[in-house]
Amino acid sequence: MKQRITYVVKNPEAFTPEQLVVKDDGTKFTLQRVHAAKEHRITLGLDELPRELSRVFQQWHEFHIRWASSTAYTATPPFTSRVSPGLHIFFTPLKSTPEDALCSQLHDLLSTDLKCSSNASAIKLPVLSERFSMSASSQYFDYLESPVKVIDDFQQKFCKVENEVCGNLTKQLLTAAYVDIDYDTISRAVVLTAAWPDAQGNEGWSEDIELPKKDSTVEIGVLSHEPNSDPEDVQFGGFLTVLGQDSAPKPARFQTPTRHYPLIQSSSSTTATPKLHPLxxxxxxxxxxxxxxxxxxxxxxxxxxxxxxxxxxxxxxxxxxxxxxxxxxxxxxxxxxxxxxxxxxxxxxxxxxxxxxxxxxxxxxxxxxxxxxxxxxxxxxxxxxxxxxxxxxxxxxxxxxxxxxxxxxxxxxxxxxxxxxxxxxxxxxxxxxxxxxxxxxxxxxxxxxxxxxxxxxxxxxxxxxxxxxxxxxxxxxKTGWVEAGTVGTVLVAFLGLCWVLFGKVGGGQKVVEKGKKKQ
Structure with a gap:
């Protein structure tokens, strides 16, 4: 299992390295009142998952879940990409995938009221550039206001009592701005990513992060968004540490191109922290x-x-x-x-x-x-x-x-x-x-x-x-009146039609018979 936890400090001037402490020979990392956006990413192999979950993912060539909260928040670079609130699922089935695989899984995990009957309930995605980023063939969406039921069921089924990491993480997911789950048959790995725009409350993040196992990896970065002369890149500076390897956070700075970028106010200063555009x-x-x-x-x-x-x-x-x-x-x-x-x-x-x-x-x-x-x-x-x-x-x-x-x-x-x-x-x-x-x-x-x-x-x-x-x-x-009125209208129309057909025809025959007698 690999973990990557990234904090992006919102106000670098108010942050000091003393708020970060590494303890217990580099196996425990502590933050104290750090105001930052947070992303937590966990990568698991199929053999590290419960057998039931592993079988679910192996039914798909690609399976990507995007859940976004309906509560508005301020995006902090580089966590700026967005989707509409709700549950988005992008997938490509295998030839052996059952026709009702998607819906049966959603009905078991979420609700039987979901509008889903088969894989055909999804829509086909139009693709302009196959080479670009979207290789999943279909999309499913439902407005899921909160993932509480999913998280509670997952915690009861798969989080053992002694596994505190699993239990704590599932509780934190309830406050996340978005949650992503990715799987593909090439990597045969499941990647869970969750992001928070800020800590709950006004005191920032105060957390103790421990190495769960000796063979696991936990990478932690506490960064800040820095000005950069290249408009297509983002630059970050801060501290990085790897639990089990580092005895103290190490200063670091890196620059990377980004596909999703926030609108930033133009500034003549080369040292000022970038600020979001007012649009x-x-x-x-x-x-x-x-x-x-x-x-x-x-x-x-x-x-x-x-x-x-x-x-x-x-x-x-x-x-x-x-x-x-x-x-x-x-x-x-x-x-x-x-x-x-x-x-x-x-x-x-x-x-x-x-x-x-x-x-x-x-x-x-x-x-x-x-x-x-x-x-x-x-x-x-x-x-x-x-x-x-x-x-x-x-x-x-x-x-x-x-x-x-x-x-x-x-x-x-x-x-x-x-x-x-x-x-x-x-x-x-x-x-x-x-x-x-x-x-x-x-x-x-x-x-x-x-x-x-x-x-x-x-x-x-x-x-x-x-x-x-x-x-x-x-x-x-109120449909009782509609039913009674409909039945009454039909009955009156039927009686009227009978009178027209049989009443007038009978009267005409009598007139004809009287005429014959006079002759």
């Missing part, structure tokens, strides 16, 4: 939503300028099956211009325009839009308080009947980013912190770097990155 976005729906809601992305005009001329603004939407996009709407240039859109670059998944939700087999759809942005303005007064609104028309499917007149459904916020051309795209694979298999990288070429726009309100930790829509549905508590 943020909010997501909302026009009210009332009705059955044709319009998703609105709002960005401040004063900060909405491309980082460089090659950058284009994009948003990636992950839509559950009860929402869909009419792709034919976006063929009209005037319509796109009125919505501040440039084009619909990609759409995959359930796009049937007429089908109700209960006949859709797939989990939903994913769409990538290129957004328009305002030209630079010389009048500061006009842009200082104005917002640039992008409108994306959506459509709701008819939902199954329920005991109430409305059903409340979640819509996760989309991801917004600048896609820019990179000069050294091929070298970015060397970055040890970049995440792949996010659902949208393979829609771009290999020389693309993503500069992510932060959601608004990320600093206070209270904003939720999900919108809720009240959808009108058939109220089963």
């Amino acid at each position: 943020t976005y909010t997501t909302s729906f026009s009210q009332p939503t009705g059955l044709h809601p319009t998703l609105i992305l709002s960005l401040p005009k004063e900060h909405l300028a491309p980082p460089n001329p090659s950058c284009k603004l994009h948003t990636h939407l992950t839509l559950p099956s009860y929402l869909f996009i009419d792709k034919y709407q976006f063929n009209d240039a005037l319509f796109l211009q009125s919505k501040n859109l440039k084009r619909l670059r990609s759409i995959a998944g359930a796009t049937d325009l007429e089908a109700p939700d209960w006949v859709i087999n797939q989990w939903g759809s994913a769409a990538l839009f290129e957004l328009a942005h305002p030209p630079p303005s010389t009048e500061q007064k006009d842009t200082a308080s104005a917002s640039w609104n992008v409108s994306i028309p959506l459509h709701l499917r008819y939902l199954p009947a329920s005991p109430s007149s409305h059903a409340r459904v979640p819509v996760p916020w989309p991801v917004v980013f600048w896609a820019c051309r990179a000069d050294e795209g091929a070298k970015m694979a060397a970055n040890p912190f970049d995440r792949v298999h996010l659902g949208y990288e393979a829609l771009f070429g290999p020389r693309t770097r993503f500069m992510h726009v932060e959601p608004s309100g990320q600093g206070n930790g209270t904003r939720q990155l999900v919108e809720w829509i009240d959808v009108p549905v058939l109220d089963t508590t």
Whole structure:
């Protein structure tokens, strides 16, 4: 088992090396009140996993899980890549993989209510660049607000009482901003990665990290983001230690290219700590939503300028099956211009325009839009308080009947980013912190770097990155009147039809018979 724990200090001026201590001949590492973002990565071989879990992973050629919390947070480089809140699964089955393998595993681990019947419930991923980063063939999504049930079940089944590392880690996962699990048949290793934007509470991280076994490896880095002259690289300086080998943290500095990069304020200082750009976005729906809601992305005009001329603004939407996009709407240039859109670059998944939700087999759809942005303005007064609104028309499917007149459904916020051309795209694979298999990288070429726009309100930790829509549905508590009215209408219509057919025909025959007698 290998572990890599990385802390990225948020305020280097307030950090001192005395907050780091190595004890017990280099087998124990202690942090004291360190304010930092944290990433914990564990690499396990299949033979180190419980047999039941090992069999689950061996059913797939590739299997990648991405869970993201709906609570807003401030991203700290290099942990800047994002996906929409919820559970994303990217996978490629083997030829021998059972058709119901994915759904049976999800129903056992999560809930039997998940919209999943077979591997066909997933959507096929469109890929522009096979060479780039996305080799998984299919994607599954469900809005999973919290992984509490999964973590509790895992802890009860697989964490033994004497294994404190497993128990402590599973408890910490409940507060993580995102959790990734990766497996592929080439490495035959399972990699668990979890990230936290900051420690719980206001006192920072105070932790004791011990070497679990003599043959295990624990690498620990306490770093800070440093200024760098190369706009395509990130540079970090700090202290590194390997438990069992180092008696004291060693100073270190390294520079690496990165695929996912935050928007950083321009600065003339070569020594100042980089600061995030003030550009943020909010997501909302026009009210009332009705059955044709319009998703609105709002960005401040004063900060909405491309980082460089090659950058284009994009948003990636992950839509559950009860929402869909009419792709034919976006063929009209005037319509796109009125919505501040440039084009619909990609759409995959359930796009049937007429089908109700209960006949859709797939989990939903994913769409990538290129957004328009305002030209630079010389009048500061006009842009200082104005917002640039992008409108994306959506459509709701008819939902199954329920005991109430409305059903409340979640819509996760989309991801917004600048896609820019990179000069050294091929070298970015060397970055040890970049995440792949996010659902949208393979829609771009290999020389693309993503500069992510932060959601608004990320600093206070209270904003939720999900919108809720009240959808009108058939109220089963009031369907008695509908049934009685339908039966009554049918009965009256039947009696009326009988009177027309038989009453008038009988009367006509009598008139004819009387005429014959007179003659």
